[in-house]
Amino acid sequence: MNNFILKIFLYLLATLFISEFLIRIMKLTNEVPHRKINPIGLQTYISNQQGYFNNNNWKVNDFGFLGLSDINSENQLMIIGDSFIENIMNPIECNQGSNIKRILGDKYGVFEVGRSGITMIESLEFMKQLSPKVNPKLVLIYLSENDVLESISNIKRLKDRLQINVRTKKIEKVILKYPLLKKFLYEFKSLYYFYIKGGFVLKMKHENSSNYEETNNNHLIKSLFSILLENYDFSNVLFIVHSSNKFIDNLLDDYKLENIKIKFSNSNWFMENDSHWNCIGHRKVSELITETIQNKFINYNL
Amino acid sequence: MLFNSIEFLLFLATVFILYWFVFNKNLKCQNLLILIGSYFFYAWWDYRFLSLIFLSTILDYVIGLNIPKHTSQRKQKLLLWCSILFNLGVLGFFKYYNFFIESWIDLFNLIGYEIKSVWTLNLILPIGISFYTFQTMSYTIDVYRKKLKPTKDFISFAAFVSFFPQLVAGPIERATNLLPQVLKKREFNYKQGVQGLRLILWGMFKKIVIADSLAPIVNEIFKNHQDFGGGTIWLGVIYFAFQIYCDFSGYSDIAIGTSKIFGFELTSNFKFPYFSRNIGEFWRRWHISLSTWFRDYLYILLGGSKGGRFKSVRNIFIIFLVSGYWHGANWTFIFWGLFHSILFIPSFFFNTNRKYLRSVAGENRIFPSFRELFQMGSTFFLVTIGWVFFRSSDLISSMNILTKMFMELKSPEIKSTGLYLIAFLLIFDWIFKHNEREVLNFKNTLLRWVIYIFLFLSIAYNYLNYSIEEFIYFQF
Numbered sequence: 001m002n003n004f005i006l007k008i009f010l011y012l013l014a015t016l017f018i019s020e021f022l023i024r025i026m027k028l029t030n031e032v033p034h035r036k037i038n039p040i041g042l043q044t045y046i047s048n049q050q051g052y053f054n055n056n057n058w059k060v061n062d063f064g065f066l067g068l069s070d071i072n073s074e075n076q077l078m079i080i081g082d083s084f085i086e087n088i089m090n091p092i093e094c095n096q097g098s099n100i101k102r103i104l105g106d107k108y109g110v111f112e113v114g115r116s117g118i119t120m121i122e123s124l125e126f127m128k129q130l131s132p133k134v135n136p137k138l139v140l141i142y143l144s145e146n147d148v149l150e151s152i153s154n155i156k157r158l159k160d161r162l163q164i165n166v167r168t169k170k171i172e173k174v175i176l177k178y179p180l181l182k183k184f185l186y187e188f189k190s191l192y193y194f195y196i197k198g199g200f201v202l203k204m205k206h207e208n209s210s211n212y213e214e215t216n217n218n219h220l221i222k223s224l225f226s227i228l229l230e231n232y233d234f235s236n237v238l239f240i241v242h243s244s245n246k247f248i249d250n251l252l253d254d255y256k257l258e259n260i261k262i263k264f265s266n267s268n269w270f271m272e273n274d275s276h277w278n279c280i281g282h283r284k285v286s287e288l289i290t291e292t293i294q295n296k297f298i299n300y301n302l
Numbered sequence: 303m304l305f306n307s308i309e310f311l312l313f314l315a316t317v318f319i320l321y322w323f324v325f326n327k328n329l330k331c332q333n334l335l336i337l338i339g340s341y342f343f344y345a346w347w348d349y350r351f352l353s354l355i356f357l358s359t360i361l362d363y364v365i366g367l368n369i370p371k372h373t374s375q376r377k378q379k380l381l382l383w384c385s386i387l388f389n390l391g392v393l394g395f396f397k398y399y400n401f402f403i404e405s406w407i408d409l410f411n412l413i414g415y416e417i418k419s420v421w422t423l424n425l426i427l428p429i430g431i432s433f434y435t436f437q438t439m440s441y442t443i444d445v446y447r448k449k450l451k452p453t454k455d456f457i458s459f460a461a462f463v464s465f466f467p468q469l470v471a472g473p474i475e476r477a478t479n480l481l482p483q484v485l486k487k488r489e490f491n492y493k494q495g496v497q498g499l500r501l502i503l504w505g506m507f508k509k510i511v512i513a514d515s516l517a518p519i520v521n522e523i524f525k526n527h528q529d530f531g532g533g534t535i536w537l538g539v540i541y542f543a544f545q546i547y548c549d550f551s552g553y554s555d556i557a558i559g560t561s562k563i564f565g566f567e568l569t570s571n572f573k574f575p576y577f578s579r580n581i582g583e584f585w586r587r588w589h590i591s592l593s594t595w596f597r598d599y600l601y602i603l604l605g606g607s608k609g610g611r612f613k614s615v616r617n618i619f620i621i622f623l624v625s626g627y628w629h630g631a632n633w634t635f636i637f638w639g640l641f642h643s644i645l646f647i648p649s650f651f652f653n654t655n656r657k658y659l660r661s662v663a664g665e666n667r668i669f670p671s672f673r674e675l676f677q678m679g680s681t682f683f684l685v686t687i688g689w690v691f692f693r694s695s696d697l698i699s700s701m702n703i704l705t706k707m708f709m710e711l712k713s714p715e716i717k718s719t720g721l722y723l724i725a726f727l728l729i730f731d732w733i734f735k736h737n738e739r740e741v742l743n744f745k746n747t748l749l750r751w752v753i754y755i756f757l758f759l760s761i762a763y764n765y766l767n768y769s770i771e772e773f774i775y776f777q778f
């Protein structure tokens with residue numbers, strides 16, 4: 001029996017070693033940057049990491065983000081958003097910042113704060129914390145329905161997201177979820193490959209559980225907006241709203257928060273097997289908003 | 303629970319550890335573990351139908367114990383018929399009830415009486431029912447025939463009926479083979495364990511890599527056969543021949559291999575059937591546990607070949623028709639059985655059906671002779687024609703497909719990459735054609751390990767990247 005078990009163990013070890021080698025050589029898994037909680041309690045990436053995703057190389061800048069990092073320009077723009085702005089799945093040339101800069105010209109400086117899973121309140125916190133360093137004249141915050149809902153811990157507590165309890169008006173502390181396990185998985189590529197391909201999912205029952213229950217959260221969303229208006233300065237903020245709902249759209253208008261609503265009509269804006277924009281989608285969105293940005297800068301400089 | 307799933311691997315590892323490391327000293331505990339494990343394995347799919355297995359187990363256990371107690375032949379026969387009627391009744395109700403009703407309605411409609419279908423029921427076919435009912439029936443029949451002494455140990459008997467490796471798709475075990483093994487103390491045997499793991503690996507490869515890769519192409523061609531030319535349909539039918547072989551023999555290999563690591567030896571179910579040189583040999587190599595079941599419990603009961611030529615031919619027809627019907631409540635299966643009986647009867651008349659009882663094609667040679675190649679090719683050709691009936695959704699589709707295959711010959715319109723997989727399979731099968739239990743047992747250690755790792759990685763890659771199909775024989 002001992003010999004039997006030993007042979008199985010050796011066989012699995014050899015198979016694991018070879019699969020690890022093959023996965024690395026063939027780049028079958030994407031690399032994801034490791035995260036940290038910065039001194040002010042916000043989640044960023046650990047600086048100066050490098051890797052590849054969909055065969056595109058990425059690098060984390062000194063601020064802990066993947067995108068453009070111009071600061072203190074005369075025409076400084078700050079762009080904040082979730083995975084759409086982080087855009088790890090496309091080359092950096094397809095980022096919103098790169099597209100806007102290409103259209104507006106090099107006299108504009110762009111600083112991108114993109115991180116997957118960012119919430120609305122987290123975007124505003126980043127704006128508050130980074131504005132003294134970046135000095136933006138205009139801040140673009142890309143917003144979707146999820147970013148709003150995930151800001152409210154009363155709807156669903158997500159420990160790895162910055163959230164606010166709209167009843168107590170207190171910001172909930174962020175923790176990194178399973179940091180050691182994630183580190184282990186990212187380093188052990190064959191296990192990571194197995195994980196991302198759903199190999200660990202047991203197939204007894206497939207439950208289509210959505211993130212949120214179909215309850216009406218509108219009163220909570222309204223409370224969130226009231227709190228945000230009390231605590232943040234929106235004078236130079238332009239919301240770019242995508243994948244939203246009517247209630248949030250109306251709320252932005254009612255509170256006179258400047259916004260552009262992006263309506264999607266074309267499926268070739270999106271990546272295959274992924275709900276994110278591809279390079280065409282990014283270009284189209286940036287084309288839709290640059291005129292407004294340009295006008296804002298003209299008004300600002302006047 | 304599917305063999306080709308991660309949950310089965312976890313389940314198998316857990317039961318293996320408990321079986322050999324925790325309950326090793328106690329046979330009763332080991333058998334209880336097999337029983338609980340088997341019920342858990344079945345319940346993972348649908349716990350409601352466990353009651354059917356349990357009922358069948360209790361009934362045959364009680365009947366088995368009572369048959370020898372009666373000295374009167376009539377009473378013994380009555381008990382036997384109780385078991386047969388119950389098992390066939392359950393099988394008939396769940397599997398054939400709707401078919402009978404619909405066939406009657408169709409018949410009445412044909413002669414001009416319009417009948418509305420209010421009698422059909424929305425029944426779910428309990429998985430594995432065709433297999434375990436035959437297994438328990440074999441027990442009572444063998445006890446009645448005095449080939450086997452009934453067991454008093456209920457746990458062991460229940461473990462025999464529900465033994466998880468072969469519960470849902472065979473091999474259909476005889477009580478004379480499996481029950482004594484359940485009742486006897488088992489010792490771990492290294493050679494048997496290694497052989498078992500090799501069979502599991504090879505079975506998984508056949509199922510996940512070959513059968514599941516061919517399945518989408520086959521499904522597309524059979525579903526939209528009207529859109530394809532003869533060449534593509536030929537390719538689809540050949541792919542199906544190998545899909546069903548790899549699917550079912552893959553399952554059997556995993557079942558036999560899994561049993562081996564627990565110290566059991568199951569009946570062989572496949573012995574490289576596509577290397578058969580005539581139809582008689584094919585039926586000795588394809589789904590062996592079912593064909594021998596019908597031979598021993600039905601053909602011989604009907605008189606076998608003892609009552610003259612006419613009676614023998616009648617019995618052969620019956621066996622093939624019942625065998626076809628066993629696969630499902632559809633006329634296509636009955637035609638498949640009928641087609642095979644027509645293929646078989648000439649060899650019965652010319653006494654060639656018992657040819658090649660012991661030998662294999664290419665015996666003691668690396669390559670087969672031209673004569674053998676022709677024989678194997680023509681047998682495969684005929685069997686493949688039969689698969690058209692088996693795979694089609696109805697008889698009209700079968701006829702349309704056959705017409706296209708022979709009347710609209712064009713070169714295939716789809717990629718024939720599946721042929722590389724088939725070639726790979728045939729090479730491996732040919733190398734180990736002498737003993738189906740010794741697959742992958744290459745003499746060179748390095749080569750053996752390289753092949754083990756290659757197979758494992760291919761399985762993992764296909765499992766993670768392509769859709770995983772249920773085993774075809776689960777529906778029977």
